[in-house]
Amino acid sequence: MGIKEPASMDECIYFTNRNLGAKGKIKGWVHKQDCPKCGKALMGKPRDPKGKIKIRSTEYVCPICNYTAEKEEYEDTLTFEGKYTCPHCETQGEVQTSFMRKKVKIFDEEKQKQLSVEAVRFQCSKCQKNIDVTKKMK
Numbered sequence: 001m002g003i004k005e006p007a008s009m010d011e012c013i014y015f016t017n018r019n020l021g022a023k024g025k026i027k028g029w030v031h032k033q034d035c036p037k038c039g040k041a042l043m044g045k046p047r048d049p050k051g052k053i054k055i056r057s058t059e060y061v062c063p064i065c066n067y068t069a070e071k072e073e074y075e076d077t078l079t080f081e082g083k084y085t086c087p088h089c090e091t092q093g094e095v096q097t098s099f100m101r102k103k104v105k106i107f108d109e110e111k112q113k114q115l116s117v118e119a120v121r122f123q124c125s126k127c128q129k130n131i132d133v134t135k136k137m138k
């Protein structure tokens, strides 16, 4: 697979680098994409009048033609890429999958109970077990 690590966070609308349990790891990102309407600029979060990015905005806009897309709907069309170490079998691999988050049940080691969370879920290329990149809890 030819996945390309972003050179900087500015190229991404999402970036994570974290441990998955005791043995696993994921470094994942979602590249910004060209505006689907004019194709002349990368879609991104809108900026306030002072030029500061509105991180919490629920929309993405094209800075050239002002095409606007609703956050969740737009993010579902993007591609999540990453490099992982499988938390089950410790294989190192690469992943390219939809950035659409699904409701999944995970077992929380700290709380010792099942939790329902939103996550990007994919399967290890070797052991085929699920690997979940959960949405950060706030």
Ligand SMILES: [Zn+2]
Pocket (backbone or CB within 6 Å): 035, 036, 037, 038, 039, 040, 041, 062, 063, 064, 065, 066, 067
């Ligand atoms: Zn545009």
Ligand SMILES: [Zn+2]
Pocket (backbone or CB within 6 Å): 086, 087, 088, 089, 090, 091, 124, 125, 126, 127, 128, 129
């Ligand atoms: Zn595995």
